[in-house]
Amino acid sequence: MSDLDATTPDATTPDTMTPDATTFDAMTSDAAALDAADELRAKRAAFALDDLAEGAYLDGNSLGALPRAVAGRLADVVEREWGRLRIRSWDESGWWTAPERVGDRIGRLVGAAPGQVVVGDSTSVNVFKAVVAAVRMAGEERDEILVDEATFPTDGYIAESAARLTGRTLRPVAAGDLPAALGPRTAVALVNHVDYRTGRLHDLPGTTAAAHAAGALVVWDLCHSAGALPVGLDAHGVDLAVGCTYKYLNGGPGSPAYLYVRRELQDRFDSPLPGWNSHADPFAMAPAYAPAEGAARGRVGTPDILSLLALEAALDVWDDVRVETVRAKSLALTDFFLRRVEEYVPKGRLECLTPTPHGERGSQVSLRCPDAGEVMAELVRRGVVGDFRRPDVLRFGFTPLYTSFADAERAARVLADVLAEVPGP
Amino acid sequence: MSDLDATTPDATTPDTMTPDATTFDAMTSDAAALDAADELRAKRAAFALDDLAEGAYLDGNSLGALPRAVAGRLADVVEREWGRLRIRSWDESGWWTAPERVGDRIGRLVGAAPGQVVVGDSTSVNVFKAVVAAVRMAGEERDEILVDEATFPTDGYIAESAARLTGRTLRPVAAGDLPAALGPRTAVALVNHVDYRTGRLHDLPGTTAAAHAAGALVVWDLCHSAGALPVGLDAHGVDLAVGCTYKYLNGGPGSPAYLYVRRELQDRFDSPLPGWNSHADPFAMAPAYAPAEGAARGRVGTPDILSLLALEAALDVWDDVRVETVRAKSLALTDFFLRRVEEYVPKGRLECLTPTPHGERGSQVSLRCPDAGEVMAELVRRGVVGDFRRPDVLRFGFTPLYTSFADAERAARVLADVLAEVPGP
Numbered sequence: 001m002s003d004l005d006a007t008t009p010d011a012t013t014p015d016t017m018t019p020d021a022t023t024f025d026a027m028t029s030d031a032a033a034l035d036a037a038d039e040l041r042a043k044r045a046a047f048a049l050d051d052l053a054e055g056a057y058l059d060g061n062s063l064g065a066l067p068r069a070v071a072g073r074l075a076d077v078v079e080r081e082w083g084r085l086r087i088r089s090w091d092e093s094g095w096w097t098a099p100e101r102v103g104d105r106i107g108r109l110v111g112a113a114p115g116q117v118v119v120g121d122s123t124s125v126n127v128f129k130a131v132v133a134a135v136r137m138a139g140e141e142r143d144e145i146l147v148d149e150a151t152f153p154t155d156g157y158i159a160e161s162a163a164r165l166t167g168r169t170l171r172p173v174a175a176g177d178l179p180a181a182l183g184p185r186t187a188v189a190l191v192n193h194v195d196y197r198t199g200r201l202h203d204l205p206g207t208t209a210a211a212h213a214a215g216a217l218v219v220w221d222l223c224h225s226a227g228a229l230p231v232g233l234d235a236h237g238v239d240l241a242v243g244c245t246y247k248y249l250n251g252g253p254g255s256p257a258y259l260y261v262r263r264e265l266q267d268r269f270d271s272p273l274p275g276w277n278s279h280a281d282p283f284a285m286a287p288a289y290a291p292a293e294g295a296a297r298g299r300v301g302t303p304d305i306l307s308l309l310a311l312e313a314a315l316d317v318w319d320d321v322r323v324e325t326v327r328a329k330s331l332a333l334t335d336f337f338l339r340r341v342e343e344y345v346p347k348g349r350l351e352c353l354t355p356t357p358h359g360e361r362g363s364q365v366s367l368r369c370p371d372a373g374e375v376m377a378e379l380v381r382r383g384v385v386g387d388f389r390r391p392d393v394l395r396f397g398f399t400p401l402y403t404s405f406a407d408a409e410r411a412a413r414v415l416a417d418v419l420a421e422v423p424g425p
Numbered sequence: 426m427s428d429l430d431a432t433t434p435d436a437t438t439p440d441t442m443t444p445d446a447t448t449f450d451a452m453t454s455d456a457a458a459l460d461a462a463d464e465l466r467a468k469r470a471a472f473a474l475d476d477l478a479e480g481a482y483l484d485g486n487s488l489g490a491l492p493r494a495v496a497g498r499l500a501d502v503v504e505r506e507w508g509r510l511r512i513r514s515w516d517e518s519g520w521w522t523a524p525e526r527v528g529d530r531i532g533r534l535v536g537a538a539p540g541q542v543v544v545g546d547s548t549s550v551n552v553f554k555a556v557v558a559a560v561r562m563a564g565e566e567r568d569e570i571l572v573d574e575a576t577f578p579t580d581g582y583i584a585e586s587a588a589r590l591t592g593r594t595l596r597p598v599a600a601g602d603l604p605a606a607l608g609p610r611t612a613v614a615l616v617n618h619v620d621y622r623t624g625r626l627h628d629l630p631g632t633t634a635a636a637h638a639a640g641a642l643v644v645w646d647l648c649h650s651a652g653a654l655p656v657g658l659d660a661h662g663v664d665l666a667v668g669c670t671y672k673y674l675n676g677g678p679g680s681p682a683y684l685y686v687r688r689e690l691q692d693r694f695d696s697p698l699p700g701w702n703s704h705a706d707p708f709a710m711a712p713a714y715a716p717a718e719g720a721a722r723g724r725v726g727t728p729d730i731l732s733l734l735a736l737e738a739a740l741d742v743w744d745d746v747r748v749e750t751v752r753a754k755s756l757a758l759t760d761f762f763l764r765r766v767e768e769y770v771p772k773g774r775l776e777c778l779t780p781t782p783h784g785e786r787g788s789q790v791s792l793r794c795p796d797a798g799e800v801m802a803e804l805v806r807r808g809v810v811g812d813f814r815r816p817d818v819l820r821f822g823f824t825p826l827y828t829s830f831a832d833a834e835r836a837a838r839v840l841a842d843v844l845a846e847v848p849g850p
Binding site: 048051057059062063065066070071074075078079082083084086087088089090095121122123124125128132149152153154156157158160161165166172197244246252253254255256257271272273274275276277279283284285286287289300301302303304305306307308310380385387389390 | 473476482484487488490491495496499500503504507508509511512513514515520546547548549550553557574577578579581582583585586590591597622669671677678679680681682696697698699700701702704708709710711712714725726727728729730731732733735805810812814815
């Protein structure tokens, strides 16, 4: 299997995400032993996964599994808060302040102190707010927006629209080349922290520092990193960030996204979507707009309460978890899976798109084969759920809160079986 | 009570919303008799209102009551569709197509044939899409955006942002003066169908025709009319419309809003928020944007499924209801309430802001008194829930699907009691 050499992690690559308490021996090959040593193993019971004794859900990087706490909480929101308290719940049940309250809980997971993250709208809409606001902060003389050329498409489409509406030019650049591409014309760079297709982890500290050295801003898209690895927004001086909550944060299908605006920039955050919820005094119903202070400035319309409070319940599972612990398990899981795949799958049948060095890897493994669509369909039929990205990529996401080494073992075995049976191209 | 002469509806005002099957005798003064004759009376049981035997919920124009069907449906969405089918539900449970499917159901209630309404995002975000797209359709030479000067504030804030980003000028005009204000410079007028503060119903057919005669477009905000009265989007040739779903449509707190784009304009709808969900082939993950055909072009990011499917369940109650029947009851309810208030409240204590003629009235009654904040607080303590809009307005919303004449009777009596006890200014 060419390019799949995960058994020999590159010890020379500095791992900025070094786990602080790994209990995983990289050479241990027994899934049961690894699961027994996993300090997160009890977390699996917090998720609805009972039907998966034989299969493996490795698509949490697309839709996280259901945290058991959600159903009961949502029933209470519907039946008591909406059904009986009705309009009073905007105050009495804390609905009005939920975007900032839930934002702070996400903030803890991405290294943001309270008061800088607000939840609401979709990732796409938040990309729009962040990019337009960044362009305005950067000033008139900076006429270029850079975008990670392999970006999840919506970021590119929205950045193009932001460029068109603000009279800037959009220039796609490989994420690794951004430090060299940043210059006096750059207003802002929009970059994915982890590439959705390959699982490559981009250099957030280095790229952010390079942007600042060039006098530019950076917007990070955290969709594929939040909840899977430490982000360190405050520590690395990130300007703005956005992310979804339905992948590693398990908020539910299409749950609301979030926006981070660094505290020092909040007074200059000039939103292109100044809805009444971001007004300094929303219930004054004033004809003239005056922006709120703080994270609330990133709000737009009335928050979507059912989804927002489902997300809040989903976040309970994180209360006693450190992201560093999650990261350690994530790397151990992907190491283990890659090693197993190498053992079970004949060489040349798959190409690994996911980087081997820990410092360059997110929490998914992407394997390329020409018949990937057919292979994934058969995997799903056998209960091993990853996903397929056209034209030829198999994606397997590893959610450390609930994915076990036994899942990874089964998935590798079933993958090998399927590859042996599907004739190939 | 000055200005409160609802007992003598202006017979000379043409009522474009004439009910087709009113069973309400305007002179009948007995609430029980009116409730007995109400062909919608059985609908109340579809809502969670058991606790309201003594009070009255007259704030459905802010947050509609809970339809009983929602809790069970949402539990199934959470536990089975998300919890067990997980990622497969995007296809197998119809999640992906929900924005258009639910859109068509709303379309029926606002007079739009299928394929023109899409659900998602907030009203504010949809105002932004609609106004920017309208400006682009109108062409470069039209440099002015008109906005209803008494608009719900978010529309004005967002229109101002749209003007700024497209290099247009925003000009506030009284809704009634719009026909005269429209001209060769007008790109688009953004108007509320029903004024949120006064309950005044604006002239949608006339204003739309005037805009078209001037070569301009109109965006209607239907937040306070959809589900309360016939709108007739197709019949009146409306260009674009937006609305929320948590008032008379009872979709739940902050439930997703909708966007209507008339079929003939869809090919020219050039969204400022071109997210991956509005791409012609979303799963191609293509770097270049190519817009989808039809209503899906109004989508942006991943739809918020929990809220969207709660809304879908909430709409079931409409399946056997004609909006004309709702309108007839709405007018009868507001007539009855106004008559009762006039009987019970001493003259001069209240001023009625809501127009008397049926053709100019939505489904709420707004009464002004200097101590409105204190009066509403006391009303709520006594179980009569309306709301207060600064500085001096009491709002009472009448949702014909569940508001009874007995509610209106109780509310008027309690209001009179409170006004007699609160000392006044």
